[in-house]
Every structure is written in C-alpha cells, then in structure tokens.
Amino acid sequence: MDTKEFLASMDLNVNLFTGDHWEKVGKDMLKVLEASAAAFVKTNMPIAVNLTEDEVKGLLYAAVISSPELPHIPENADAELLAMAARVCKVRAQGFALMSEAQKQKNTSIAVLEKNAKDFAVSLGGVLLNVALGALATGATNAALGAVK
Amino acid sequence: MKWLTTLLLSMLMLMSGCDKKTSQATISQMDATTKVAVAVSMQWSGQKGNIVAKVDAEKEIIAVTIGDIDDTLNLVALGCQNYNDALAAKKQLSENSAVKITEVKATLETLRLIVIQVCAKVKATDPDKEETITIWKAMVVEKLDALILSFGRLNEVVQADLAAGKKK
Numbered sequence: 001m002d003t004k005e006f007l008a009s010m011d012l013n014v015n016l017f018t019g020d021h022w023e024k025v026g027k028d029m030l031k032v033l034e035a036s037a038a039a040f041v042k043t044n045m046p047i048a049v050n051l052t053e054d055e056v057k058g059l060l061y062a063a064v065i066s067s068p069e070l071p072h073i074p075e076n077a078d079a080e081l082l083a084m085a086a087r088v089c090k091v092r093a094q095g096f097a098l099m100s101e102a103q104k105q106k107n108t109s110i111a112v113l114e115k116n117a118k119d120f121a122v123s124l125g126g127v128l129l130n131v132a133l134g135a136l137a138t139g140a141t142n143a144a145l146g147a148v149k
Numbered sequence: 150m151k152w153l154t155t156l157l158l159s160m161l162m163l164m165s166g167c168d169k170k171t172s173q174a175t176i177s178q179m180d181a182t183t184k185v186a187v188a189v190s191m192q193w194s195g196q197k198g199n200i201v202a203k204v205d206a207e208k209e210i211i212a213v214t215i216g217d218i219d220d221t222l223n224l225v226a227l228g229c230q231n232y233n234d235a236l237a238a239k240k241q242l243s244e245n246s247a248v249k250i251t252e253v254k255a256t257l258e259t260l261r262l263i264v265i266q267v268c269a270k271v272k273a274t275d276p277d278k279e280e281t282i283t284i285w286k287a288m289v290v291e292k293l294d295a296l297i298l299s300f301g302r303l304n305e306v307v308q309a310d311l312a313a314g315k316k317k
Contacts, residue, residue: 073262079270080206086217086263094226097275099249100231107239114239139156 171240172315174306179236182299183229189292190222199278200271207270213268221260225253225296247307250309254300261293 075084197219202211232246268289273282 032244065183073259073266075266076276077266079202079204079210082263082266082270083210083214083217085259086214086221086267087262089256089260090217090221090224092252093221093228096228096249096253096256097224099246100228103246104231104235104238106258107235108241110241113236 166283170310171236171242171309172310172313174305175242175303175310176240178299178303178306179229181249182235182296182303183226185292185296185299186222186226186229189296189317190219190226192285192292193219196282199274201274202270202272203272211267211270214263215271218264218267220259221256224262225257228231228253240312243305247311248299249274250307251304253261254297257293257297257300261290261297265290300307 073081077085197215200215202208228249232242232250236242271282273279275311
C-alpha cells in the first residue's frame with residue numbers, strides 16, 4: 001500500500017504528505033511512520049478525519065514514540081533515515097527518563113509519608129501509653145490515699 | 150493537625166492500589182540493568198568525539214546522529230538510575246512505568262541497528278587510531294547486546310509482577 005492508498009483508507013487528505021518535509025524524510029522512513037501509525041490513527045478515526053497537516057504529522061510522530069515495537073530499520077539505510085530513526089529513539093528515551101523521574105519522586109514522597117505516618121503512630125502510641133500510665137498512677141495514688149484515710 | 154493529614158494521605162495512597170508490589174527479581178534486575186546501561190553510555194561517550202563520517206557529504210548528518218545516539222544512551226542510563234532509586238525508596242512500580250520499560254527494550258533493539266550502520270559509515274578522525282576505533286565499535290555493539298538482553302529479562306520480571314498484581 002502506498003502513501004496515498006494508506007491515507008485514502010484512513011479518509012485523510014491524500015495531499016498531506018507532499019512537500020519538502022516528506023521529501024526529506026524519505027520513503028523508507030515514511031513506511032516506518034505509516035506502519036507504526038496505522039493502528040493509532042484507526043483507533044482515533046473520529047478525531048483524525050479533520051486534522052491539519054501538522055496535526056497529522058504530530059499524530060504519526062506520537063504513534064511512533066509510543067508504539068511498543070519499532071519497525072525494522074532496513075539494511076544499508078541512508079544517513080538521513082538513520083538520523084531520523086536516531087531522533088525517534090532519543091525522544092522515546094526522553095519519555096522513559098521523564099517517567100522514571102516521576103516514579104522516583106512519587107515513590108520518595110510515599111516513603112516519606114509512610115515514615116511520617118509511622119512516626120505519628122509511634123508518638124500517638126507513646127501519648128496513649130503516657131495517658132494510660134498517668135491514669136494508672138492517679139488511680140493507684142487515689143486508692144492509696146483512700147486507704148490512708 | 151499536620152500529622153493527621155499525613156496519616157490520612159498515606160492511608161489513601163495505600164488504599165488506592167494504583168501501584169503494584171515489585172518482586173525481588175525485578176529489583177535485582179533493575180540494578181543489574183542500570184549498571185549495564187551506564188557502561189554502554191560511557192563506552193559510546195568514550196570515543197564519540199574521535200569518529201567522523203567516511204563520506205564528506207554525510208559528515209554533518211552523521212555528527213548529529215552520533216550526538217542523538219549519545220543522548221539516547223545517556224537518557225536510558227538516567228532512566229534506569231531513577232527507577233533504581235525509586236525502587237530503593239519504595240518497592241513499587243506503576244503500570245505506566247512497566248509500559249515504558251517495554252518500550253525502551255524496543256527502542257534499544259532499533260538503536261542497535263542504527264549504531265551498527267552508523268559505525269559502518271564512520272572512521273577514526275586520527276588515522277593512527279583506526280584500530281582503536283575498530284575495537285571500540287565491536288565493544289559498543291557487544292555492550293548494547295548485553296543491555297538489550299538485560300532489558301529483555303527486566304521486561305519479563307516486570308510483566309510477571311504486573312500479572313501477579315492483577316490476579317490479586
């Protein structure tokens with residue numbers, strides 16, 4: 001399936017992939033983008049139909065970035081295709097680093113909260129113990145005083 | 150009052166169940182993967198400044214690609230270190246984190262193909278260092294293979310944790 005057939009099957013404007021940008025990207029990379037984007041665009045059909053060219057490019061890019069698998073890079077790929085693919089890898093690695101940073105902050109916050117909660121429970125236990133001991137002591141004192149009287 | 154808020158918040162977070170308990174296998178594999186990721190990143194950085202495209206017309210674009218490969222490896226190493234710290238603070242990973250780990254495995258497999266082809270397109274800037282660069286190229290791919298293998302194992306144990314969490 002060529003680009004035009006692919007776009008037509010998606011009910012998208014067949015002229016979207018013309019122009020300097022797509023010429024530069026090259027046919028191979030376009031295949032890579034299409035393969036990764038097809039499923040994504042299909043599931044987003046209601047919003048994909050009336051998008052601008054830039055928005056469609058954004059969708060395709062996002063699909064490649066978040067795709068679980070990346071298509072095979074052909075042997076003897078030209079330098080431009082390798083550059084484009086390396087950029088996709090970099091953006092995906094950025095996503096990984098950002099997610100890991102968020103997880104680190106979240107886990108650290110939970111750990112701090114749990115430690116504070118534990119400290120609170122210990123101190124609450126201490127307070128209750130003191131109150132109980134105080135009550136016992138008061139009771140014992142009163143009993144002793146009663147006995148003396 | 151502050152303590153009470155803290156207690157309520159932590160109880161809420163514990164009750165929400167959005168994170169899954171992580172197994173010891175995952176914690177150990179994350180640590181091992183981090184070490185390999187840092188090693189690959191350092192290996193690439195070690196000689197990236199001493200290589201140049203064989204074809205003059207490709208010098209500029211190959212230089213950019215070399216930089217992007219470097220950034221990718223550094224970001225993967227940073228991500229691994231963050232996850233390692235996250236697991237040390239609290240032995241939990243979110244489902245989104247597990248998905249990202251699966252994605253990085255695929256990214257590294259693609260990056261390996263890019264690295265091999267970029268290595269074929271570059272030579273040493275100093276002709277006397279050509280042998281060093283040839284050895285370096287082989288070592289980069291070797292370490293990258295080890296990282297992909299390590300991420301494969303990590304992916305398996307993370308997925309096993311998720312499956313166990315869903316059964317509960």
